[in-house]
Amino acid sequence: MTTLWHIFLAFFIPGILGYGGGPASIPLIENEVVDHYHWMSVTTFSNVLAFGNSLPGPIAPELAGYIGYHVGGVAGSLMAMFATIAPSLLLLIVLLRLLYTFKDSPKVKWLTLLIRPIIVVMLGMMAWNFFATANQGSGWLPMVLIGAGAFILMQRFRIHPAFIIAGALLIGALFMG
Amino acid sequence: MVYFEHTCTEGYGFDVSGQQRENRTKNDRSKKSMRIYFDIFIAFFRSSILSFGGGPVGIPLIEEEVVKKYHWMTLEEFGDLVAIANALPGPINTKLAGYIGWRIKGAAGMLLALVACVFPIVIVLILLLGFLTRFQDQRWVRGMTQAVLPVVGVLMAQLTWRFVTSAKKGMGWTLTLILIAASFILMELLHIQAPILIALTLLFVLLKPWKQRSKKEGASK
Numbered sequence: 223m224t225t226l227w228h229i230f231l232a233f234f235i236p237g238i239l240g241y242g243g244g245p246a247s248i249p250l251i252e253n254e255v256v257d258h259y260h261w262m263s264v265t266t267f268s269n270v271l272a273f274g275n276s277l278p279g280p281i282a283p284e285l286a287g288y289i290g291y292h293v294g295g296v297a298g299s300l301m302a303m304f305a306t307i308a309p310s311l312l313l314l315i316v317l318l319r320l321l322y323t324f325k326d327s328p329k330v331k332w333l334t335l336l337i338r339p340i341i342v343v344m345l346g347m348m349a350w351n352f353f354a355t356a357n358q359g360s361g362w363l364p365m366v367l368i369g370a371g372a373f374i375l376m377q378r379f380r381i382h383p384a385f386i387i388a389g390a391l392l393i394g395a396l397f398m399g
Numbered sequence: 400m401v402y403f404e405h406t407c408t409e410g411y412g413f414d415v416s417g418q419q420r421e422n423r424t425k426n427d428r429s430k431k432s433m434r435i436y437f438d439i440f441i442a443f444f445r446s447s448i449l450s451f452g453g454g455p456v457g458i459p460l461i462e463e464e465v466v467k468k469y470h471w472m473t474l475e476e477f478g479d480l481v482a483i484a485n486a487l488p489g490p491i492n493t494k495l496a497g498y499i500g501w502r503i504k505g506a507a508g509m510l511l512a513l514v515a516c517v518f519p520i521v522i523v524l525i526l527l528l529g530f531l532t533r534f535q536d537q538r539w540v541r542g543m544t545q546a547v548l549p550v551v552g553v554l555m556a557q558l559t560w561r562f563v564t565s566a567k568k569g570m571g572w573t574l575t576l577i578l579i580a581a582s583f584i585l586m587e588l589l590h591i592q593a594p595i596l597i598a599l600t601l602l603f604v605l606l607k608p609w610k611q612r613s614k615k616e617g618a619s620k
Contacts, residue, residue: 237489247490273528274453276540279520280492281453287521288528299525303517310489311497311509317483318498333604334475337482337597338566339578342559343586344485344593348455349555356548359541369549376553383463386550387449394546399538 225294226301232259233286233305247282251289261293283307360398368393438469439508443496443515450492451547457492459554465499472499474565486594486601492516 236250248271255261262270274284283306290302324330356365368390375381442464450457458481465471472480484494493516500512534540566575585591 239488247488270524270528274520274524276451276544277520277523278449278451279447279453280450280457280490280517282490283493283517284453284520284524287517288524291521291525299521303521306490307493307497307513307517310487311494313487314484314494314498315501317487318480321479321483329604333601334479335566335569336578336600336604338478338562338569339575339582340586340593340596340600341478341482342562342566342579343582344482345458345555345559345562347587348458349552349559352452352456352548352552352555356545356552359548360545364546365549368546369553372550372553373557376557383460383550383554384445384449387451387547390546390550391451391543394543395539396542398542398546399540 226297228259229290229294229298229301230305232261233290233302234309237282237306238309248285251282251285255289261289364398435504436507436511439500439503439511440515442469443500443512444519447492447496447516448519450551451544452551454491455555456551458495459551459558461492461495461499462558463554471503474561478562478565482597486597 232254233251236247236254239247239250252264252267252271256264256267270285270288271281274281274288277284283303286302286306287299291299294301321330321333353365353369356369372386372390375386376383443461446457446460446464450460462474462477466474466477480495480498481491484491484498487494493513496512496516497509501509504511563575563579566578570578582596585596586593
């Protein structure tokens with residue numbers, strides 16, 4: 223029981239303090255898992271992290287699921303994921319429920335409207351960062367070719383992104399290694 | 400899997416889609432309700448399994464499923480959701496998945512969306528970590544990650560553009576561009592974090608007295 227409680231705490235705290243989403247909470251998770259509870263060494267942790275990063279999906283809950291299993295079996299795994307995901311999700315549900323209760327009020331309409339420019343900058347900068355990272359990693363030519371190809375296939379031929387991502391993975395494995 | 404409703408970026412009200420959903424369930428309740436669980440699972444499994452790089456990469460992929468393919472919410476609702484989810488701490492993808500699942504089918508929908516989003520990769524991690532660590536430094540694995548980045552960049556840029564047009568529809572080009580420029584300066588040059596800006600906007604809207612709704616605002620910007 224104490225182990226489960228510790229697992230809960232170890233992932234609850236980074237989840238609640240991790241502003242900026244999953245990646246921002248990783249140093250905090252490391253602090254709990256490595257320095258505080260000594261569940262694994264720095265090397266093991268960075269191995270798991272590196273591997274988790276090369277797999278798809280949200281990194282923080284995946285890390286939690288793996289480390290929780292490592293420490294406390296299936297129950298530990300479930301507990302760690304619960305502690306990472308549940309608190310902020312519950313907060314979100316309550317907040318949005320409140321918002322949509324008043325969805326016809328002019329205030330909420332203005333909020334929705336005024337928030338859009340912020341979203342534009344937020345998402346725009348994320349897009350920019352993806353291109354910048356790609357440019358650093360593979361150079362500009364592969365980036366432009368793949369980007370332009372993806373754009374044309376999606377915009378012009380309405381191909382589902384799943385196929386384009388699969389195609390890009392294949393190209394990357396064959397030619398960009 | 401060609402998606403047809405590519406142009407339905409807006410004007411697709413809350414009530415309309417709600418009514419459609421209701422009619423559908425009335426027609427053929429049991430079959431359709433099983434179908435919706437299947438759809439929820441597929442939507443979040445697919446968007447998660449494709450989001451190489453984690454975190455924000457998942458946002459346009461989830462939008463692809465939730466807004467464009469299954470029409471569970473409008474682009475505007477999705478925008479509010481992303482903004483507010485971003486203002487709260489914790490991992491973004493599971494917040495989006497959990498909330499959307501909850502809105503479609505309550506607690507069961509929420510759990511299903513979360514399971515679809517996280518479990519497959521956790522199981523892979525647990526079962527194969529020892530075996531697969533050997534590959535992680537292989538050049539072809541890094542090549543794959545590199546090659547996906549521009550695709551995700553394009554997806555994200557497209558989503559960004561759709562929010563630009565949707566903001567323009569609501570308040571015209573001038574105000575839209577001014578506010579985008581203001582947000583850019585505040586966030587990127589003065590390094591005020593998005594959550595703080597969103598919280599300020601929320602406070603501003605709540606506290607400002609709204610006598611006549613035509614009044615243009617000076618905003619918290």
